[in-house]
Amino acid sequence: MQELSLNVLDIVQNSISARATLIYVDVISDTAANKLTITVRDNGGGMTEEQVRSVTDPFFTSRKTRRVGLGVPFFKMAAEMTGGSFEIGSQVGVGTFLRAEFCTDSIDCMPLGDINGTVHALVTLNSQIDFVYTRRIDSRSFTLDTRELREILGDIEFSEPEVAAFIREYLDANDPQLQEEAER
DSSP states (O other): OOSHHHHHHHHHHHHHHTTOSEEEEEEEEETTTTEEEEEEEEOSOOOOHHHHHHTTSTTOOSOSSOSOOOHHHHHHHHHHHTTOEEEEEEETTTEEEEEEEEETTSTTOOOOOOHHHHHHHHHHHOTTSEEEEEEEETTEEEEEEHHHHHHHHTTOOTTSHHHHHHHHHHHHHHOHHHHHHHHO
């Protein structure tokens, strides 16, 4: 994958496949420390200890449709290639979390890419799932919580064109990096 946002899309797809009803995605940048930390956690079905130990093996997958699972191994490799780290934990019936830390000053660090587009697609195409997306760059941050949107919108689907457009505009207008660039 060329961008970390595409890795996030793949990792969150695992949460969706695990029947999660609530998924947290945190994208935290510490520019002074040259660190980018991406965390995904969910309340899906979780994994056994054996599955957690095996999930970083590209030849392990719980899917029946193909015999390899590359999302988690690629995410782990992408973080470690930068000198960063990777952590995964899971509990059956409780959920799973993954945390990858990237050293952004490494030549091997992929760009984040269009994380707002990724979150927008996840939210609007999976309206039965709640997402809490937090984006922080140094001291600037914002959170999109679909549970709050549901309170405001009621039964209107996130995929409705006007709602989908609002969500994308909200993500872009509140993105800390975009805010900083606009102030320059």
